[in-house]
Amino acid sequence: xxxxxIVGIGQTPVREHWDAGLRELAVQAVxxxxxxxxxxxxxxxxxxxxLSGTLTGQEHLATLIAEYAGLTGVEAIKAExxxxxxxAAFRQAVLAVASGAAEVAxxxxxxxxxxxxxxxxxxxxxxxxxxxxxxxxxxxxxxxNALLMRRYMYEYRYHxxxxxxxxxxxxxxxxxxxxxxxRHLVNRDQYERAKMxxxxxxxxxxxxxxxxASAVVVTSIDQLKRFPNRPIWVAACEVSTDTIALDNRENPxxxxxxxxxxxxxxxxxxxxxxxxxxxxxxxxxxxxxALSLEGSGFAERGTAVxxxxxxxxxxxxxxxxxxxxxxxxRGHPVGATGLYQIVEATLQLRGxxxxxxxxxxxxxxxxxxxxxxxxxxxxxxLTRERx
Amino acid sequence: xxxxxIVGIGQTPVREHWDAGLRELAVQAVxxxxxxxxxxxxxxxxxxxxLSGTLTGQEHLATLIAEYAGLTGVEAIKAExxxxxxxAAFRQAVLAVASGAAEVAxxxxxxxxxxxxxxxxxxxxxxxxxxxxxxxxxxxxxxxNALLMRRYMYEYRYHxxxxxxxxxxxxxxxxxxxxxxxRHLVNRDQYERAKMxxxxxxxxxxxxxxxxASAVVVTSIDQLKRFPNRPIWVAACEVSTDTIALDNRENPxxxxxxxxxxxxxxxxxxxxxxxxxxxxxxxxxxxxxALSLEGSGFAERGTAVxxxxxxxxxxxxxxxxxxxxxxxxRGHPVGATGLYQIVEATLQLRGxxxxxxxxxxxxxxxxxxxxxxxxxxxxxxLTRERx
Numbered sequence: 001x002x003x004x005x006i007v008g009i010g011q012t013p014v015r016e017h018w019d020a021g022l023r024e025l026a027v028q029a030v031x032x033x034x035x036x037x038x039x040x041x042x043x044x045x046x047x048x049x050x051l052s053g054t055l056t057g058q059e060h061l062a063t064l065i066a067e068y069a070g071l072t073g074v075e076a077i078k079a080e081x082x083x084x085x086x087x088a089a090f091r092q093a094v095l096a097v098a099s100g101a102a103e104v105a106x107x108x109x110x111x112x113x114x115x116x117x118x119x120x121x122x123x124x125x126x127x128x129x130x131x132x133x134x135x136x137x138x139x140x141x142x143x144x145n146a147l148l149m150r151r152y153m154y155e156y157r158y159h160x161x162x163x164x165x166x167x168x169x170x171x172x173x174x175x176x177x178x179x180x181x182x183r184h185l186v187n188r189d190q191y192e193r194a195k196m197x198x199x200x201x202x203x204x205x206x207x208x209x210x211x212x213a214s215a216v217v218v219t220s221i222d223q224l225k226r227f228p229n230r231p232i233w234v235a236a237c238e239v240s241t242d243t244i245a246l247d248n249r250e251n252p253x254x255x256x257x258x259x260x261x262x263x264x265x266x267x268x269x270x271x272x273x274x275x276x277x278x279x280x281x282x283x284x285x286x287x288x289x290a291l292s293l294e295g296s297g298f299a300e301r302g303t304a305v306x307x308x309x310x311x312x313x314x315x316x317x318x319x320x321x322x323x324x325x326x327x328x329x330r331g332h333p334v335g336a337t338g339l340y341q342i343v344e345a346t347l348q349l350r351g352x353x354x355x356x357x358x359x360x361x362x363x364x365x366x367x368x369x370x371x372x373x374x375x376x377x378x379x380x381x382l383t384r385e386r387x
Numbered sequence: 388x389x390x391x392x393i394v395g396i397g398q399t400p401v402r403e404h405w406d407a408g409l410r411e412l413a414v415q416a417v418x419x420x421x422x423x424x425x426x427x428x429x430x431x432x433x434x435x436x437x438l439s440g441t442l443t444g445q446e447h448l449a450t451l452i453a454e455y456a457g458l459t460g461v462e463a464i465k466a467e468x469x470x471x472x473x474x475a476a477f478r479q480a481v482l483a484v485a486s487g488a489a490e491v492a493x494x495x496x497x498x499x500x501x502x503x504x505x506x507x508x509x510x511x512x513x514x515x516x517x518x519x520x521x522x523x524x525x526x527x528x529x530x531x532n533a534l535l536m537r538r539y540m541y542e543y544r545y546h547x548x549x550x551x552x553x554x555x556x557x558x559x560x561x562x563x564x565x566x567x568x569x570r571h572l573v574n575r576d577q578y579e580r581a582k583m584x585x586x587x588x589x590x591x592x593x594x595x596x597x598x599x600a601s602a603v604v605v606t607s608i609d610q611l612k613r614f615p616n617r618p619i620w621v622a623a624c625e626v627s628t629d630t631i632a633l634d635n636r637e638n639p640x641x642x643x644x645x646x647x648x649x650x651x652x653x654x655x656x657x658x659x660x661x662x663x664x665x666x667x668x669x670x671x672x673x674x675x676x677a678l679s680l681e682g683s684g685f686a687e688r689g690t691a692v693x694x695x696x697x698x699x700x701x702x703x704x705x706x707x708x709x710x711x712x713x714x715x716x717r718g719h720p721v722g723a724t725g726l727y728q729i730v731e732a733t734l735q736l737r738g739x740x741x742x743x744x745x746x747x748x749x750x751x752x753x754x755x756x757x758x759x760x761x762x763x764x765x766x767x768x769l770t771r772e773r774x
Contacts (some may be wrong), residue, residue, distance in 0.1 A: 001487045021519065044626075058518035060469035063628045063763045067635070069655070069743035073647060076763065077475045078467040082447035088464045091480060099486035100388045123444070124543045131445035132408065239431075239462035241450045248454070260460060376450045376463065 003100040003201035003386060005224065005231035008037030008217030009343045013179045014331030016114045017211040022061065023068040026110035028334075029213035030069045033106065037217050037227045043102035045069075045076040048089030048109035049335035050258065051124045051236060056115050075102075079221025081239075082128035084371030085109065087378035090216060091237050097220050106225065108215035109336035120208055125334070128372040130245040142206060142285070144246060144373050146198040149287035152253055153200065156302035160200050163286040163310035167204050167317065169330060170283060173315055174325025176354040181210055181331035205286040206359040214339040216346070221386075232346045235271065235364075235381040238264035244375045255375035258368065260293030265379045269387060273297055273339055276381075278359045279319055280341035280350055280367035282370035292368055293321075296379070315357055322349060323357050337368030342380060347385045388462075388485040391774060392611065392618035395424030396730045400566045401718030403501045403596040407563035409439055409448065413497040416600035416723075417456045420493065424604050424614045431462040435476030435496035436722035437469055438511045443502050445462060450497065462489075469515035470671060471758030472496065474765035477603060477622050478583075484607050493608065496723035497600035508596055509666035511719070515651045517632040521659030527673070531633060531721055531760050533585040536674035539640055540587065544691035547587050548747025550673040554591050554715060557670060561712025563741040564731075568597055568718035574680040592673040594719035600741040603724040603733070608773075619733045622658065622751075622768040625651035631762045645682030645755065645765035652766040656774060657749065660684055663736055663768070666706055667728035669757035680753055683766070702744055704729040710735060710744050725756030729767060736771045755770040 010032025020028075026047070033041060035301050047062040059062065062076035081088040086109030093105035101128045110194050113121050122142075126135045130146060153160065160176050174180035186204060194202040224231055240260035266272055279298065283289040289303040298319055299307050309312065313321040324344040327337055345365035347353045353362075362385045370377050397419025407415075413434070421427060434449040445451065448464035468475040473496030480492035487705075500508050513522045518529060554573050561567035572631065573591060581589040611618055627647035635637045653659055667687065670676040670692050677691040685706055686694050694700065700708040711717050711731040714724055732752035734740045740749075750771045757764050 016453055023519075030583065050446055051440065052516050053438065053511070056445075056518060057509075057514050057522065059437055059441075059467060059514040060516075060631060060759050060762065062468065063758065064517065064631045066628055067630050067762075073628055073643070076628050080446060080465040080467055081449065083461070091464065092482070092487050095479070095482045095486045095488055098488065099482045101482055101485065124440070124446075126444040127440050129447075130451065131443060132410075135444065210407070237424070239464065241453055241460055241463050242445060243452050243459055244453050253721065371450065372447050375447065375454075 002099045002100065003221040004218050004234045006346050007219050007227040007229050007231055008033040009346050010036065010341050011179055011214040011340060012212050014158040014181045014212040014333060016183050021057060022058060022110055022112045023065055023110065025211060025213040026065045026108050027069045029103055029215040030106065030108050033217050035213040037229055041071055041323055042074060042104045042106040044096045044105045045071060045074045046089040046092045046107045046158050047078045048085035048107060048338060049078055049111060050080055050085050051111065054101045055120060056112060060385055072202035076292040081376045082371035084336040084338060084369045084376045084378050085335035087369035087380060090339060090342055091239060093218050094234055094237050097218050097264060104217060104219045105218050106215060107339060108213060109339035110213035111333035111335040112211045113209045113333060114211055122283060130248050133245050142201055143198045145287055146201040149200050151339045152287055155253060158305050161188060161192050162305050162309060163205065164188040166283060166289045169314055170322045170326040173323050173357050174354045177279060177324040177330060180325040181208055182329045193207045201285055203209055207284045207327035208229055210331035210333045212331060212333035214336050216342055218259030218341055230350055233271035233341055233383045233386050234386050235383045236265035238268060238378045239378045240264065242374055244372055246373055253372040255291050255293060255295030258292055261377045261379040262316045264295045265381050269381050271381060275364050276366045277362050278323055278365045279321050279346050281321050281366040283322055283328045284332055291374065296368065320359050323359060336380065341367035341369060345382050349382055389425040389487065390608040391484045391605050391621045392617055393479050393603055393615055393733050394606050394614040394616050396419040396733050397423065397731050398566055398601040398727060399599050401568045401597045401720060409443060409499045410452055410498065411443060411498055412598060412600040413452045413495050414456045416602040417493065417495050418579045418604040419711050420604050428460060429444045429491045429493040431483045431492045432458060433476040433479045434495045435472035435494060435725060436465055436498060436687045437467055437472045438498065442507060443499060452735035466527045468763045469758035470721040470724035471725060471756045471763040471765050473658050474756035474767060475730055477726060478626060478765060480605050481621055481624050484605050490493060491604065491606045492494060493604050494726060495600060495602035496726035498722040499598045500596045501598055512535035516562045520632050530585045532672040532674055533588040533641060536587050537679060539674055542640060545692050548575060548579050549692050549696060550592065551589055551671040553576040553670060556701055557709045557713040558714035560710050561716030562746050563743045564711040564717055568595055569714055569716045594671045596712035597718035599718060599720035601723050603726055603729055617737055619736045620770045620773050622770045623652035624767045625655060626765045627651065628763050629761055631759055632683055633760055637761055638686040639690055640678060642678050642682030642761040644761055645679055648764045648766040649683045650680050652768050656768050658768060662751050664749050665710055665752045666708045667754040668708050668716045669755055670709055671719055678761065683755065699741050707746050710746060725765065728754035729754060732769050734767055
């Protein structure tokens with residue numbers, strides 16, 4: 001495979017964007033990314049999105065957004081892998097360039113969750129689960145995470161308040177990210193008093209329903225001289241899957257797909273856990289932070305919550321996570337999230353993160369985007385130097 | 388790019404499958420394709436589908452189908468490009484193998500349109516058009532095609548009954564395809580008496596709402612010795628796009644995306660129009676057959692309907708089209724259609740088509756899958772010998 005590098009990035013703030021639809025949001029991110037690398041077209045155009053059909057009656061989204069971005073004619077395809085759609089689109093862009101079919105590829109993730117009623121959005125998000133064997137029973141996506149969290153607390157003897165550490169980290173970092181949805185601190189007291197959503201998942205355990213778009217331009221090693229930005233290298237981008245339904249898993253607290261995709265990413269890149277300096281993980285719910293850290297091998301089983309409380313994952317800890325606020329505080333426009341993570345890791349590796357959240361001398365970063373309750377996991381490793 | 392070849396195919400009959408859901412249909416096609424090439428897993432797994440979220444409340448479809456096919460763990464991503472989703476998934480499979488990221492890739496297209504009310508399905512299909520500027524005005528997808536057909540008749544002075552030739556060809560070929568939905572002949576008299584749907588599009592101008600799944604396994608030139616079947620080579624698979632909304636096009640009767648994707652496919656393969664021995668085109672409506680033939684350069688503007696009436700596109704004509712019945716008579720389970728076309732072209736090139744519809748000594752075939760009213764067009768050229 002040809003080496004592939006990121007040469008342009010763009011993102012909108014994550015908000016309830018009542019003044020912009022899918023196409024307006026996506027085009028903002030696309031134009032930012034194109035402007036940043038001083039090009040006006042690309043060879044292929046991937047869109048990561050989960051719910052445009054269900055929530056806004058718009059399928060065929062990639063071609064539509066290409067058109068509104070002024071790129072009519074370009075190859076355009078949408079990639080979907082539930083909340084992992086953003087990184088899925090990125091994976092396709094990397095493959096297109098690696099194959100030689102394209103020299104410059106763009107992946108944009110976009111989601112508009114506030115277009116309709118919260119009820120309809122909740123239903124839509126539940127379509128990441130198994131429609132015949134999970135959601136048909138009336139369970140929502142939050143409730144699935146509640147089952148996981150309760151089991152984890154029971155199995156490893158944690159109190160609910162122990163999870164506060166993850167929330168505090170995310171909010172502390174988001175304060176410095178102008179694109180984050182929640183730029184305020186949260187303390188343990190607030191966490192303990194937060195409204196319950198699906199016991200034991202409370203409002204602060206949950207990432208917010210939000211709108212946003214983020215975009216990345218990748219190119220091949222042969223084209224780098226055309227681009228003004230320092231290239232950030234894609235050392236690996238690997239996808240693995242597990243059963244969709246939790247009850248089909250041997251151990252629902254073990255994210256096999258995380259283990260496998262991280263293993264593949266390390267094999268592809270030749271790197272190991274010790275090399276990773278920051279980890280943009282998929283904290284859609286606080287339990288997912290714990291399971292992702294453990295499944296990915298950054299914490300022993302049942303220890304992630306303890307390590308969080310000991311400061312390991314803070315911005316000045318051994319492995320900073322959610323450095324721009326994560327899904328929890330930056331916000332989680334589902335199909336865009338994977339590309340927000342990649343944009344943020346790119347800023348870290350370029351040394352362009354706001355000072356308070358810049359990981360010093362960041363050279364190697366990992367991102368992990370998750371679809372469903374760990375059913376599709378896409379792990380990406382980005383590096384400042386070519387390996 | 389590494390040369391890529393098709394080594395396994397599978398398909399279900401196209402029907403109203405009241406006894407099977409999305410996953411059952413898809414798994415049937417996947418297993419057929421895997422069995423045919425005597426393997427039990429693949430490296431990457433793409434699903435082409437348009438409406439699973441809207442019609443059945445199931446997104447995250449690729450991982451779900453991988454699980455039900457017994458392939459849990461494998462990389463899985465869904466590709467969507469409206470009715471072009473099937474060939475979009477195929478394109479991703481080809482890129483994954485061409486890049487070297489995968490040695491064996493599977494693309495399965497599946498659609499279940501009879502899971503819900505016809506009204507909801509009609510709404511869903513309209514999401515291939517522009518939700519804000521077309522469907523919001525109340526126009527359906529059939530009505531968009533009606534506008535095109537009426538304009539074409541006016542511009543090139545055809546009578547409605549002239550279009551019958553396309554329907555007759557499709558049905559005549561479908562008689563011999565055991566997987567086709569409509570295996571009966573249609574004559575001009577029946578065509579003229581068919582119920583009107585959206586004037587001038589009548590029932591026989593329209594491909595049927597249907598369920599089905601089709602699958603293709605591709606591999607790299609380096610792995611061919613593992614596979615028992617004669618490889619069929621992917622000489623080109625090229626995507627181009629146009630505006631989604633018809634009123635944004637300079638000339639709605641000219642499918643620019645067809646022109647461009649065919650041009651790219653010829654450039655990639657080094658072939659020309661004269662080399663193509665059969666053309667599986669996207670006859671979702673009879674007007675689309677005409678526009679596809681003209682935009683692709685197989686007929687001068689305004690002449691495709693006349694050539695059809697002169698027998699050029701019959702199974703024994705100069706360029707046979709819809710050799711297994713096409714979307715019109717084989718049926719059009721939208722996200723699966725592009726892969727049905729590729730499966731059928733593969734059967735032709737292997738010499739495995741039923742005798743009455745086998746194109747003699749078929750060496751080079753083209754397929755063309757269209758999303759929306761020509762907004763996304765994916766043209767594939769397959770060859771019996773490696774070019």
